[in-house]
Amino acid sequence: MEPLVTTFPGTSRLAPLAALLTVAALLTACAPQEEGGTSGAAAGGCRQGALATKKSGTLTVGTDKPAYDPWFSEDNPSSGKGFESAVAFAVAERLGYDRSKVSWVVSPFNKAFAPGAKDFDFDINQVSVSEERKQSVDFSSGYYDVRQAVVALKGSKAADAKGLADLKGVKLGAQVGTTSLAAVTDQIGPSTQPAVFDDNDLAKAALKNGQIDALVLDLPTAFYITGAEVTDAKVVGQLATSGAGAEQFGLVLDKGSALTACVTQAVDALRADGTLAKLEQQWLSDAVSAPVLK
Missing domain, CATH: 3.40.190.10 (Periplasmic binding protein-like II)
Structure with missing residues (x-):
């Protein structure tokens, strides 16, 4: 049976639905907006x-x-x-x-x-x-x-490294809290505790002063440092990435x-x-x- 809908002269049977939609639209328009823009x-x-x-x-x-x-x-x-x-x-x-x-x-x-x-x-x-x-x-x-790299002063024992095994016996350094430091411990596994620095400026100074044999940092920064800041240093090489799980x-x-x-x-x-x-x-x-x- 068709639902009972009360109608009046000159009105449509859809009028109640239209009225409900109008009320809903008004309520939406009056709703508070999130401060600072709409997410x-x-x-x-x-x-x-x-x-x-x-x-x-x-x-x-x-x-x-x-x-x-x-x-x-x-x-x-x-x-x-x-x-x-x-x-x-x-x-x-x-x-x-x-x-x-x-x-x-x-x-x-x-x-x-x-x-x-x-x-x-x-x-x-x-x-x-x-x-x-x-x-x-x-x-x-x-x-x-991301690719991590090793930087060493030219003529140092670290500068001639051909593989990770050649870096295990040298004094390495990296910035605190970085994946560069994690790469030192996880990928190279040096025999001595790596030196840790608050920022790369301190790390570069330590490399210049011979406090560390090599510095680990991301590859673009390594190229910039050796080209413009520590010109008597070289990029020894980069550490291998791991395919789908590569660092980003x-x-x-x-x-x-x-x-x-x-x-x-x-x-x-x-x-x-x-x-x-x-x-x-x-x-x-x-x-x-x-x-x-x-």
Whole structure:
């Protein structure tokens, strides 16, 4: 039997449904919006230039100071020069924020992925994605496939190393909290405890002064250091990567950030359209000729 619907002259039997839809629309229009913009999740997508950022209408990006070449140029992240500066602005553009809407803040390396609230929307600072770090922060998909390298002074015993076995008896060093330090212990396994430094400036000074025989860091930084800062040193070689589980740098976000999916989409799009490869070729093209140490 057809449901009973009361009708009046001049009205449609659909009038009650129309009235309900009108009330629902009014309630939706009056619903409070999230402060700082509409999140991608709330909007069902990533709204260009209107994400739930720390500061409404602005994308805040963190990195360490000093900001080293070749990732940044002349310690100036906002210049757009250097691989990571260029990547940050490319991601921002994908998200709908032009350069005038990008603000930079200083975020020390170790604090970027430590537990606790962040003052950035995302951080870009050669931070490798790891399961341990994912306990405290979110990561985007990888924007750079990392290779670790060994740097030694020319003429030193480490400079002639042909494989990992030749490095086990030398004094190695790396920056604290980095995957470079993990590579020293996990891949090389030296017979003496490696030296640990708060930053790469201290590590470079130790190499120059003979406090360590060799320094382990990412390959592009190794090429920059030997070409521009410690010119009497050489890149001995790079450490092997492990295929599908290869190390990658990722953008760091607050744990559970509303922006994580949108930032990841932006990075994936930049990889798919060849932008990341072009930027790597432009800023990191020297990092191609180091022999693999096995």
